[in-house]
Amino acid sequence: MIVRLMGEGQYRVDDSLQEQLNGLDDQALAALEASNEIELDQRLDEMFELVRSNGEKLADDDLSASDAVIPPSDMTLEETRELMSQEGFIPDLPAE
Amino acid sequence: MAGLMNRTSSVVKAWYSKLLGRAEDPSVTLDYSYERQREMLQNVKRGVADVVTAKKRLELQTTKLEGEVVKLESQARAALAAGREDLARAALERKALAQQQMQGLDEQAAALERQQQQLVESERRLSTKVEAFRSQKEVIKAQYSAAEASARIGEAASGIGEEMADTGLAIERARDKTEQMQARAGAIEELTAAGTLEDFSAPGGSQLDRELAQISASSQVDDELAKLKGEVGSGEKQKELEG
Numbered sequence: 174m175i176v177r178l179m180g181e182g183q184y185r186v187d188d189s190l191q192e193q194l195n196g197l198d199d200q201a202l203a204a205l206e207a208s209n210e211i212e213l214d215q216r217l218d219e220m221f222e223l224v225r226s227n228g229e230k231l232a233d234d235d236l237s238a239s240d241a242v243i244p245p246s247d248m249t250l251e252e253t254r255e256l257m258s259q260e261g262f263i264p265d266l267p268a269e
Numbered sequence: 270m271a272g273l274m275n276r277t278s279s280v281v282k283a284w285y286s287k288l289l290g291r292a293e294d295p296s297v298t299l300d301y302s303y304e305r306q307r308e309m310l311q312n313v314k315r316g317v318a319d320v321v322t323a324k325k326r327l328e329l330q331t332t333k334l335e336g337e338v339v340k341l342e343s344q345a346r347a348a349l350a351a352g353r354e355d356l357a358r359a360a361l362e363r364k365a366l367a368q369q370q371m372q373g374l375d376e377q378a379a380a381l382e383r384q385q386q387q388l389v390e391s392e393r394r395l396s397t398k399v400e401a402f403r404s405q406k407e408v409i410k411a412q413y414s415a416a417e418a419s420a421r422i423g424e425a426a427s428g429i430g431e432e433m434a435d436t437g438l439a440i441e442r443a444r445d446k447t448e449q450m451q452a453r454a455g456a457i458e459e460l461t462a463a464g465t466l467e468d469f470s471a472p473g474g475s476q477l478d479r480e481l482a483q484i485s486a487s488s489q490v491d492d493e494l495a496k497l498k499g500e501v502g503s504g505e506k507q508k509e510l511e512g
Contacts, residue, residue, distance in 0.1 A: 236428030
């Protein structure tokens with residue numbers, strides 16, 4: 174499967190990694206809900222590292238869509254919450 | 270609430286679906302998508318330029334504060350030499366404040382540097398993908414029937430839409446950092462304007478400023494006088510030796 178590390182790029186990883194990623198993902202979510210930023214950042218860093226060390230980086234000109242997208246760890250709790258919210262944190266392109 | 274990965278995926282997907290839209294005619298979709306990609310590239314270039322400008326402003330302020338620290342230090346020394354411990358203390362207090370501000374600026378500069386690197390990387394990835402999309406777009410238009418084209422466009426648009434969302438997030442975060450930095454820079458400029466960090470010897474300063482300036486001026490005169498005395502003295506000795 175293809176995983177995007179936001180701010181870094183896409184990796185192709187073995188499907189067998191999914192279980193481990195999901196486990197970390199659940200812990201990351203729990204940390205976000207508990208407003209524990211240190212824990213959240215650690216879990217996200219572990220997810221990034223797991224993908225980096227087990228995956229193969231996709232070429233920049235590859236136009237494949239990802240199966241999973243992992244948010245960056247260097248955001249504040251507030252930013253992460255905003256990114257997850259319905260409105261989203263990513264702004265629209267400004268009208269030209 | 271699904272996990273963070275699922276949530277992020279759906280946010281990204283919703284974002285680019287809205288941005289890229291879908292037209293009945295696949296070739297219209299392709300051209301429209303390409304247009305938005307070019308806009309995003311312009312956007313990220315502007316983002317990099319903004320960060321660079323913000324960094325320059327920071328560097329200027331840091332240089333100014335560095336000068337301030339050196340000046341306050343020597344003024345404190347001069348005040349002490351003149352037996353004015355009260356003035357020396359005041360100068361050192363201002364020096365500590367300036368140093369505090371400098372430390373904050375260093376952290377901001379490091380954060381901006383990271384943002385810049387990330388944006389430059391984003392720009393490089395996106396522009397490579399935009400180029401790949403452009404050539405694929407021509408192939409799709411030329412070789413496929415409308416139904417086949419639609420599936421292929423969906424795929425290519427998802428891939429590039431994700432990259433655009435990622436870039437959009439990087440731009441937004443850089444913008445936030447730049448704004449924070451600017452607010453801080455503005456606060457420091459206000460401090461300077463209010464005289465908290467101002468140059469003691471500048472005209473129109475407070476009584477304290479003038480007294481310190483006076484000491485600094487008179488100690489400079491003393492120094493020069495001593496130097497001159499030394500020169501004149503050695504000149505006379507020279508004469509004696511020659512004579």
